[in-house]
Amino acid sequence: MDKVRVIIAGPRGRMGKEAVKLVFHEEKFELVSVLDHKHDQKMLHEIDDFQLYENIPVYSNVEECLQKSNADVFVDLTTPEVGYLHTKTALQYGIRPVVGTTGFTQEQLIELKQLAEEKNIGCIIAPNFAIGAVLMMKFSQLAAKYFKDVEIIEMHHDQKLDAPSGTAVKTAEMISLSREKKQQGHPNESESITGARGANFDGMHIHSVRLPGLIAHQQVLFGADGQSLTIRHDSYNRSSFMSGVKLSIETVLAINTLVYGLENIID
Numbered sequence: 637m638d639k640v641r642v643i644i645a646g647p648r649g650r651m652g653k654e655a656v657k658l659v660f661h662e663e664k665f666e667l668v669s670v671l672d673h674k675h676d677q678k679m680l681h682e683i684d685d686f687q688l689y690e691n692i693p694v695y696s697n698v699e700e701c702l703q704k705s706n707a708d709v710f711v712d713l714t715t716p717e718v719g720y721l722h723t724k725t726a727l728q729y730g731i732r733p734v735v736g737t738t739g740f741t742q743e744q745l746i747e748l749k750q751l752a753e754e755k756n757i758g759c760i761i762a763p764n765f766a767i768g769a770v771l772m773m774k775f776s777q778l779a780a781k782y783f784k785d786v787e788i789i790e791m792h793h794d795q796k797l798d799a800p801s802g803t804a805v806k807t808a809e810m811i812s813l814s815r816e817k818k819q820q821g822h823p824n825e826s827e828s829i830t831g832a833r834g835a836n837f838d839g840m841h842i843h844s845v846r847l848p849g850l851i852a853h854q855q856v857l858f859g860a861d862g863q864s865l866t867i868r869h870d871s872y873n874r875s876s877f878m879s880g881v882k883l884s885i886e887t888v889l890a891i892n893t894l895v896y897g898l899e900n901i902i903d
């Protein structure tokens with residue numbers, strides 16, 4: 637069977653480095669090029685920390701990268717603004733995106749879904765590739781059927797650009813599917829310091845913590861009379877996300893629509 641030809645955007649990032657390792661060493665995949673806003677026209681092995689990875693061209697222009705690489709799948713691990721443009725361009729070129737980048741708006745997701753359907757190709761956008769995080773979201777959706785009071789606390793390293801995290805937003809969206817609508821807290825509550833109650837999603841609150849030393853952690857706290865339930869997930873390293881990246885690369889070849897969330901592709 638032919639190997640799956642993969643481009644990775646953002647190879648020098650925290651996630652990108654892990655993804656390069658995964659795709660390069662996975663026998664069913666072939667890393668055909670990387671997209672990096674620096675180092676245009678170099679080879680990957682010429683960049684510090686990448687000496688091992690031979691014969692992989694680096695491009696800085698997304699269109700040139702897509703035109704020259706003859707790829708099957710485009711993996712994006714960059715920043716919200718750039719990741720959206722990359723995903724749209726990959727779809728326009730008929731290359732299937734697997735997107736870990738978070739921070740896309742609802743409008744952008746809708747537009748990308750329409751484009752994937754127009755092109756009749758797969759696209760996977762996964763706010764969290766870790767199986768434990770996906771289970772945390774599913775368990776939270778189940779718990780919300782019985783507990784309508786919930787606060788989401790997401791905790792990340794202090795280099796993260798987007799807040800709330802993509803995982804927290806997805807968790808809130810999934811909870812909304814089963815939670816009876818409620819504006820939580822006291823009807824007359826007020827904030828003496830703006831933001832004290834966090835972000836308001838459908839009446840539930842999301843709190844974003846940023847600290848050096850953290851990687852990716854989330855607690856979903858449910859409360860009811862005389863009891864509470866806490867569902868927590870921790871990623872202690874970025875290899876925790878790689879089985880989900882591998883599954884997404886394999887799955888995106890077999891679908892012809894946009895899937896938002898790994899829970900939609902795991903059994």
Ligand SMILES: NC(=O)C1=CN([C@@H]2O[C@H](COP(=O)(O)OP(=O)(O)OC[C@H]3O[C@@H](n4cnc5c(N)ncnc54)[C@H](O)[C@@H]3O)[C@@H](O)[C@H]2O)C=CC1
Pocket residue numbers: 645646647648649650651652671672673713714715716718735736737738739762763764765766798802877
């Ligand atoms: N879905 C998931 O499971 C996970 C998603 N993420 C998300 O992945 C994204 C990346 O996260 P990190 O690796 O921690 O960030 P990072 O800041 O370490 O890496 C981002 C990389 O993108 C590169 N970049 C910026 N502009 C670019 C451009 N125009 N072309 C090509 N590359 C460009 C930067 O040079 C940098 O190396 C974030 O949106 C984050 O929220 C992070 C961890 C897990």
Ligand SMILES: O=C(O)C1=N[C@H](C(=O)O)C[C@H](O)C1
Pocket residue numbers: 738763764765792793796797800801802803804851852853
């Ligand atoms: O930026 C990160 O690190 C992470 N981003 C994703 C998110 O926004 O949910 C996934 C994970 O939490 C790590």
